[in-house]
Amino acid sequence: MNQKTVEEANAEAEALRRLYAGKTLTPAEKMKIPAQEMPNQEASVRARNMEEVALGYSEAQAVVEASRCLQCKNAPCVKDCPVHINIPEFLKAVAEENFKEGLKVIRRDSLLPAMCGRVCPQETQCQKNCTMGKALKDVDQAVSIGRVERFLADNVEAEPVKTAPETGKKVLIIGSGPAGITCAADCRKAGHRVVICEALNKPGGVTVYGIPEFRLPKAIVEKEIENLKKAGVEIRPDFLVGKTRKLKDLMDKEGFDAAFIAVGAGLPVFAGVEGENLVGVFAANEYLTRSNLMKAYDKDRALTPMYTSKRVAILGGGNVAMDAARTAVRMGAEKVSVIYRRTEKEMPARKEEVQHAKEEGIEFLMLKNISRIIGDENGRVKQVETVSFELGEPDASGRRSPVRVDGSEELLEFDTVIIAIGSRSNPLIRQTVPEIQFNEKGNIIVNDNMETSLKSVFAGGDIVLGAATVISAMGQGREAAKAINERLKS
Template identity: 55%
Template sequence: MSDEIKDEKPKKPKVPRQPMPEQDAHKRARNFEEVTTGYTEEQALLEASRCIQCKKPLCTTGCPVGIDIKSFIGLISEKNYLGALGKIKESSLLPAVCGRVCPQEMQCENVCIVGKKNEPVAIGRLERFVADYQGKHGGGDLPKCAPSTGKKVAVVGAGPSGLTAAFDLTVLGHKVTVFEALHKAGGVLVYGIPEFRLPKAIVEREVKVLEAMGVEIKLNYVIGKIKTIDQLMQEDGYDAVYVCNGAGLPWFMGVPGENLNGVFSANEFLTRSNLMKAFDFPNYETPIKKFKNVAVVGGGNVAMDAVRTALRLGAENAYIVYRRSKDELPARAEEIEHAGHEGVKFQLLTAPVRVIGNDEGWVSGMECLQMELGEPDDSGRRRPVAKKGSEFVMELDAVIVSIGTSSNPLLFQTTPGLGQTKKGYIEVESEESCRTTKKGVFAGGDIVTGAATVILAMGAGRNAAKNIDKYLKDGEWWSKENA
């Protein structure tokens, strides 16, 4: 890798990395409009000109779905924006989504050769630009699909993984039905990520493309309740099933007081606000209580979404409570920065030990312990250590728990032969093959890996589609005993 970098001899770009236009922090902290407004054509062309068109580009290797980044940026430079979009779509179904929510700084941009001496090319922003260009100006054809194979595939879950798999399988000529438990397709893209980070119209647009291709999406359809996986295969004639229903069961802290009024999981809080549009009450029917002092426990992207939503709903003080330090916050740097600019307060190296309630059973505070990072252990990790006698109380009226999610046990309870890992996810032969312990049933995305990123879920959907296609042709399966 180092040789490749030397080969490229990065030159200093003539123009600096183009900043992303965004709403003023104070203004946006109180509205739900998109924070960043996207590159203008002029900015996109300037940014594209920073790409040195490496002979051996590393950016593609940094992308979990292997987008041909060099080529699409080259096409932007030629002002062939729809061509650039087509190039991205060879590898990724949802560029408008990924251009907004992917952690590019840890992936493609992290290995960008320009970034070795200067700021990397803003790949994600360019990806978003071409996707938004099509959204505004139209154009672009539906992908061509192979002739029908006569095979039927059921996809359980209409999140990024399921949508990607449905797209690829349809292109390959299989008949796909997506079963979605909620009343809208999109999974985390519609219930989790807030409007101010990902406008829902974008997701709706992508879903419509799938439907136009012939994918059937059945909403309000809970597999495991309405029909089991076995019924889909034995009674409804599905030849294969791809399970990608995400990890939607929230973890709680397991501390006293967690059942008080005013304690939410981030899932519930964000679902109310995003999917049910509670932020726009009474125009929409679902209410959401407005709180004055809100703490969100956790430090990931979901925690940032929840705390910024709380601010927009009117909180005077919105805190991130996280047990490690700023350097270990798992959220994207950009999200942390945006949250800070908007007025979110960071209560770091802090671990809650109980939630305190008032006489009416509502949250009135949270007792926390201060933590410090210990010496590095054998793995080099500095584990947080509780400081004795450091207890203190935060005055709050709401606590939003955002420490992760696990799998819903429903599918395991209703699907004999579906193996489960120690952490409660679906057991697969490998993340590459997506083959579960039950013949004909594949799984991928968060239900296999635990909560991860949109692009990784999409990558799993792509792997699954490839392996389902192979299975539908050769019928081969694996045996755990022989693995």
């Protein structure tokens, strides 16, 4: 597929924009408007740098794409958005070239459009049931809601967060990832004093340590954090609640009226296969944290080393697996293979990331799993034994569960293995706050109000949901803030 350059895409969109200017289009006419492609850095170039892959819509492209929205009364897109952004309303504003209004509509429900526009799995949320996609019988032909959202976030100056008069109440937020910062912003808006404790040296959670620069530039995260600070939120980095201070001590000592636990699902899961502790086997968390938080990709300046690999196997099919695979390419690996035990259709990764990974030369070994990792005489990975699977009956999640094919073992040459099969919740809160109830998976149990079994302590995001998405964590942060603000009224 030959991709259009930024200039070509923009020139075509400009022509369409002029053509439709001032006209009221019928649904049939809207269906004929070509879906706007996102210009990307060329695959062979981007595989050698860490800069963002997707270059963003031009103004004309955003207007043309937004014009495709059919303005459905029942708005199926809104129902599938975890924070229920009024999507038809913001698209209408963009189609009418009222960009300021467009961003305002989004920011009523989401404070992080620059992030969500980039990392939300739109094809399984807002864009999944888009009438345009349904009418054209292809979900890829749905209105590209996320791309228009990103255009607004990147190009329109947001109005500063307005805060209510000080209430004198204090809210403690533990963790500065998507759930934490969303909750912090909403509690601050209500006039409460808000303090965020972050274990790492930089705020942002998974958006800083996990998601690579080429997918979500760190400058975007920093800007959102700056906005929070400007609104008066205090952030304490290098503060691990449970260790630096125990939760209850901290609440008592500093007089917090409520707390929100949003520490994420930070504990990597290993596959439990032989050879997993060999040199050259990494949890995706380690591989990505080295590259992202510690900037190890910048080999000349960073002091944290990155493992030198020629042939890298990634186990898993989610976004984290794609991020690790694409990072390995950029670190100079000659061959990178994604090993997944179902088929591409079942892969939980965003479609666009899979597409980008393929363009960057990453091999996909589907219906396979790693059964053993074999080391050389120095304990370094030299081979991986894989085993094949067939798809059987659908399981509880509705995905067809893979069944192992006996005798299908195969030895493949790899020097590095990255495990990206999910993460569990960090046990620290559980160890240090016995009053809080957890389920058997290690996730915090909350009631309909997002409150834990410890009064005035709320929880949300991956620590409640298990490893999920940025947007669902934000949705939880928002709900928790609503409950906290309600509680603090009395």
